[in-house]
Amino acid sequence: MTRQTRSLVIALLSLWLTSAGCRTNAPSHQAAALTFFGWSDQHVSVDGNGEHLVPAIDAMNALPGKPYPEAIGGTVEKPAFVFGLGDISEWPSRAALDTYEQLITKRLTFPSYDIAGNHDLGGLSPSNTVLHWLIQRYGALRYTFEKGGVCFIALFSEYDEKLNDPAQPISKAALDYLRQALAKVPKGQPVVVATHLCFEAITNRDELVDAFGTANVILVLGGHYHKATVNQYREINFVQLPSPEPKSAGEFTVIRITPDRLIAMPFNYRDNAWTTDKRTMLDAAIKVPARMQVQEQTTEPRK
Ligand SMILES: [Zn+2]
Numbered sequence: 001m002t003r004q005t006r007s008l009v010i011a012l013l014s015l016w017l018t019s020a021g022c023r024t025n026a027p028s029h030q031a032a033a034l035t036f037f038g039w040s041d042q043h044v045s046v047d048g049n050g051e052h053l054v055p056a057i058d059a060m061n062a063l064p065g066k067p068y069p070e071a072i073g074g075t076v077e078k079p080a081f082v083f084g085l086g087d088i089s090e091w092p093s094r095a096a097l098d099t100y101e102q103l104i105t106k107r108l109t110f111p112s113y114d115i116a117g118n119h120d121l122g123g124l125s126p127s128n129t130v131l132h133w134l135i136q137r138y139g140a141l142r143y144t145f146e147k148g149g150v151c152f153i154a155l156f157s158e159y160d161e162k163l164n165d166p167a168q169p170i171s172k173a174a175l176d177y178l179r180q181a182l183a184k185v186p187k188g189q190p191v192v193v194a195t196h197l198c199f200e201a202i203t204n205r206d207e208l209v210d211a212f213g214t215a216n217v218i219l220v221l222g223g224h225y226h227k228a229t230v231n232q233y234r235e236i237n238f239v240q241l242p243s244p245e246p247k248s249a250g251e252f253t254v255i256r257i258t259p260d261r262l263i264a265m266p267f268n269y270r271d272n273a274w275t276t277d278k279r280t281m282l283d284a285a286i287k288v289p290a291r292m293q294v295q296e297q298t299t300e301p302r303k
Contacts (some may be wrong), residue, residue: 001156002073005077014091021143021144021145021146021151021181022144022145022146022151022152022153022181022184022185022186022189022191026142026151026291029044029093030094032238032258033148033166033256033257033258034080034142034147034148034149034150034257034258035076035077035078035080035085035254035255035256035257036079036080036082036083036133036147036240036255036256037060037063037079037081037082037083037110037253037255037256038080038082038083038084038085038221038241038251038253038264039056039082039083039085039087039198039241039242039244039252039253040084040086040087040091040117040222040223040224040226040241040242040243041086041087041117041223041224041226041243041244041245042084042087042088042089042100042243042244043087043088043089043090043119043146043243043245044066044088044089044096044097044099044100045096045098045155046089046090046091046093046095046096047093048093048095048096048098048099048110048189049093049099049287050096050099050100050231051108052101052244052246053100053103054103054107054247055244055269055270056244056250056252056269057103057104057107057108057265058107058145059252059269059272060079060082060108060110060252060267061108061109061110063076063254063267064076066079068254068263069265069274071283072263072265072283075111077256078110078186079110079254080109080111081110081111081112081113081242082104082110082111082112082113082146082231083095083112083113083114083152083194083221083241084112084114084115085114085115085117085194085195085196085221085222085223085224085241086114086115086117086118086119086120086196086223086224087117087118087119087120087224088100088114088116088117088119088120088122089119089130090119090245091119091123091125091127092120092121092122092127092128092129092130092131092221093127093129095143095230095247095281096130097130097133100161101133103204105268106289109240112146113138113152113154114134114137114154115134115141115154115156115194115195115196115228116130116131116134116141116156116196117127117196117223117224117276118158118159118161118166118196118224120134120194120262120271121159121161123161124161127163129245130189134156134245135152138154139190141156142154142155142156142174143179144181146300148257149187149189149190149203150190150191150192150195150218150257151182151189151190151191151192152191152192152195153178153182153191153192153193154194155170155174155177155193155194156173156174156193156195156196157171157173157174158173158174158199159171159174159196166201166224166225167200167201167202167203168202168203169203169204169207170195170202170204170208170256171203174195175208175211176277178193178211178212179213182211182212182213182217185215187214187216188216188284189216189258190216190218191212191215191216191217191218191256192217192218192219192220193212193217193219193220193221193222193246194220194221194222195220195221195222196222196223196224197223197224197233197241198222198224198225198229198238198240199220199223199229199233199238200223200225200229200231200240200263201224201225201234202222204214205233205234206234208220209233209236211258217236218237218257218262218286219236219237219238219239219255219257219262219264220236220238220239221238221239221240221241221243222238222239222240223240223243224243226243226248226288227240227242227243227248227249228240228241228242228249228253228266228275228277228280229278229283230232230264230279230280230281230282235245237264237282237284239253239255239261239264239282241253242266247266249266249270249275250269250270250271251266251267251268251269251275252266252267253265253266254266257286257287258284259283260286261283261285261286262282262283262284262285262286263282263283263284264281265281265282266280266281
C-alpha cells in the first residue's frame, strides 16, 4: 500500500463515528465510586505469542477484594472495565489479534475497551486488521462511553511514521473529534480522555489542553512509553499506563474515581504488591458537582 492510499484508508476508518456514549439530558445519579484497571502496549507478537499478558490478566482477575495500601485505605472493588491504550500488537497480524481477542474475552473476566496504538497501524508495512476489529467492536476508532457518571473519550490519534520519532502531536482529526465530543457532554460531568500517546510523548500539549475548553476533564490517560508515570500540566492529571511486555516492571494500574477523589495506583503482579514508587501514583482531590453525576450506561462491548 502506498503512503497516500494508507493515509486515505486511515482517514476513512476514522470517519466511523459512533452516536453511542456520553449523553446529554441523562437523569441525575450519584455514583459512589468507579473502579477500572488500565494497561497499554501489550505487544502480542506477530506469530500470536501473548504469553506475557497472562500473568497480568490473572492478577487483574484476582485483585478485587484485596486491600489498597494503608495511605489509600479500603479494598479494591470489582472494576467496571479494563482500558487498553494501544499497541495491542507488535505488528497487526491476524494471529496477534486472535490471541489478544481470546485473552480479553475468555481469560479476562471484565469487559475491555481498547484504542489503537502506532504498532496497530503496522508502521511501514500497514495493515488494517486491528483497526477493523476495533471498529467492529467499539463502533469507531474514536468513541465515547459512560461508566459511573464519568464520560470516557477513547481518542485514537493518527501517527506519522515519517517523523521517525515516538514523540508526536495529537492529530488535528483527533483534536476536532475531541472538541465535538466534549461539546455534547453535560456541563460539569467528569471526563477522562484516553489516547495512546503519553504526556512525555505529546508534542502539542497546549493544543490538547486548549481543546478541553470548559469541560471537566479530570484525567488524561496515555501509554506508548511502557511505564507508569504521573504528571500534572495546566492543572490536568496525566497518567501513563504501564506495559506487560517482558522487560517491563510488570504492572497494571488501578484507577478509582469518587466524586471528590482520584486515585491511580500501579499494582506489580510480578512482586504481587502495590508499587512503592511515589512518582508513579496519584492520589488527588477532585471537585465534581453532584448534579452532574449521570446514570451509568448499561451497554457493554460484545464479548
Ligand atoms: Zn506506541
